[in-house]
Amino acid sequence: MASLTPKEKIALITRNLQEVLGEDIIADVIEKQNRPLKIYWGTATTGRPHCGYFVPMTKLAHFLRAGCEVTILLADLHAFLDNMKAPIELVQHRAKYYEFLVKSVLKSIGVSIDKLRFVFGSSYQKSEAYIMDIFRLSSIVTEHDAKKAGAEVVKQVASPLLSGLIYPLMQALDEEHLGVDAQFGGVDQRKIFTLAVENLPSLGYKTRAHLMNPMVPGLAGGKMSASDPNSKIDLLDSAADVEKKLKKAVCAPKEVEGNGVIAFVEYVLIPISELGAEDGKARFVIEKDGQEIVYETIEKLKEDYIADTIGPKELKVATTLALNKLLDPIREEYANSPEFKEIEKLAYPPPPAPEKKKKEKKIGTGYVAKKKGEVDGQAAPTTVDLPVAAPGPSTPAAQGLPGPYLRFTEAIQNGKVSAARDALKAIERIGVAPAKLRELKGQLSDLEGIDRAGRE
């Protein structure tokens, strides 16, 4: 708002954050240079954005309200490179889907998005200037430091890929190539932020400020994961689904630490109600015994929750109501926008229909039939793990047929070690990208570990 003083702007920008590096940079831009702070937030466009995205979105709303110029980096290239799980066209569709959804979410929480800019990573991360900067940065950052930087962000596996060392460098360079003053992210990004602070000056670039959100537990308990459909509430889930999933959410009575529902109220619902209020006061309503209790601060709510004045049930009902109120305009926009629907279909194409039971018959090219003995005799797959095959013989799944990958996923989910081992053999035989194979083998070892542990 034009009416905010510089001090108020800075307070709003840093509200609810766990840590800020380079506050002087922010103060300099807003107080001395008297211009909008330019800030970026990046997201790899892989799984569907879920309700956990409300947390950073709420901060983006703060930034926009404080007059910042906000850039959202749709990191399609990162998403593509993350084990090459999806082809570049697919992650670019996903980036567009993210753009639709993020705009919709921000509109839903009542923020003007005039100063919001979306940038596709692939639009500049393949440029000569960017590449030379990756090369230059790789010549001053040690392996050790790159590894350390990604420790909390890059998936830690037994045989880490080289790409995991390049990512932190790219994230640092994005600050320069997006022309921002500050980067925003979760506190899990801290080491990457530090890498940027320590190394950008060596390339002749200025140091940026870094704004860090605390790590907020997911609504369903633990980290909300996009890849497990049962652990997350999709931004386009129906009101009934939201109610159902919240009912199942972990929410221990009298416990506020690690309580995802309380955290959602604290980091999303209260700040948003505050942004939308004419008097600037937060307002979160819980109904108990037919009476409305209005909370203006999270502290009061936590107090009552610890004292058991309000319990998980009332809290969940209130949260469901408030969340559905936020999701309603998003669902509505989706329902009324053919483009939105179209891009959703392109970004997350439905899995190939499971083959109907005709097991006696040879299927398609006969390729599957040849493998039949190894992968047969299992129920139709319930989830689809998009296969990435190395150029070579097409996999059954690539031909729209359920194949060993699906069976592997299935076996994994049901904890069937021997079935998974058979499926892996079949997968190895049909030719598969090494990264994928490694991933599957890792999953199998995990499963075997569980299996052994279970037997002991």
Next chain:
Amino acid sequence: MASLTPKEKIALITRNLQEVLGEDIIADVIEKQNRPLKIYWGTATTGRPHCGYFVPMTKLAHFLRAGCEVTILLADLHAFLDNMKAPIELVQHRAKYYEFLVKSVLKSIGVSIDKLRFVFGSSYQKSEAYIMDIFRLSSIVTEHDAKKAGAEVVKQVASPLLSGLIYPLMQALDEEHLGVDAQFGGVDQRKIFTLAVENLPSLGYKTRAHLMNPMVPGLAGGKMSASDPNSKIDLLDSAADVEKKLKKAVCAPKEVEGNGVIAFVEYVLIPISELGAEDGKARFVIEKDGQEIVYETIEKLKEDYIADTIGPKELKVATTLALNKLLDPIREEYANSPEFKEIEKLAYPPPPAPEKKKKEKKIGTGYVAKKKGEVDGQAAPTTVDLPVAAPGPSTPAAQGLPGPYLRFTEAIQNGKVSAARDALKAIERIGVAPAKLRELKGQLSDLEGIDRAGRE
């Protein structure tokens, strides 16, 4: 030669090599496809090419004689990235200098260079297609495998740089982007070659053959190093210098293993005399007691050397004569080519003239004067270590003045630990690229180690 049979071509291509991977690929191209084998050899354009370059050049002569299409990759980008010791313009001048010199060497040994192609790394290694391939490859190669691949090629230091992990990937990708059938290098490249064999197919690219030279000891004993002027014979050294340096060469009587002079005869002088002979027979002449002994094989020469029939002195004289005969046309070409001389000057600019003794006077901006106390009181520097400062305050040396870097080099050379430590402090204070600083600190630790060891 058009007159060589396919079998003869293959024999010539693989002659004197220690190892060949993918001989079937070579046979397929030459015998089945009946076309010239396309092969590449890469060199990072840093220090001046010295006489050690005759060893791979002799193999290139074989390839060309066997009708191969030979590509020389002038890896200017690699050179630039190698700790960013020299700016990109400088390494590109050096790449041009390499091109002049390599052509001159090949002409000197009598090979047609019609089928020789020079490619600058920077001409395609910054392209979108190449970069995407680096990204893709980094997503299937593990950190561990990239590290292992570079183990014998990338300088092993306490804090290895990330660039050292990217180099092997680039060297592998160059095979595809240069469109060759085979890569040639020393056997020290073996692990990088293996990385290429194992991973290019995952990107949908074909597997290349790999031709490996044995590791040949330098003329001056040990590895011939471009960075130590005393350990190497420059391709443009005068006849007198060659004589002088060969006289100093390590060449133990009766020992042929690890004997750089014998190795030079084996891998350069004998093969070249053979290429130039009308009857195809090698001929290496040693004068002893006024009589000429003609060697047609290295085996006979080694036999006589072990038996002490010929000693280091006769061998050195004969080698000096033969080497000078090879160098004469190169020197002549240089002397008669203004372009050659011009590019040499641009590639290896003379160090700034050492400041004359005017110590009482303030120099230039006064910047040096401020540091006087720390770096003063030492003799004028004899060698110049081109400083690469981070953008920021100019270093004295960047202004053509002797500065802390020179003093550091000087102190290092004279083993003065405390002087070097003072110089390092000054260097840190004037702002310096971290990679450079790390390097200098490493040198200082080494020196301190020596110092301590000396004191014990």
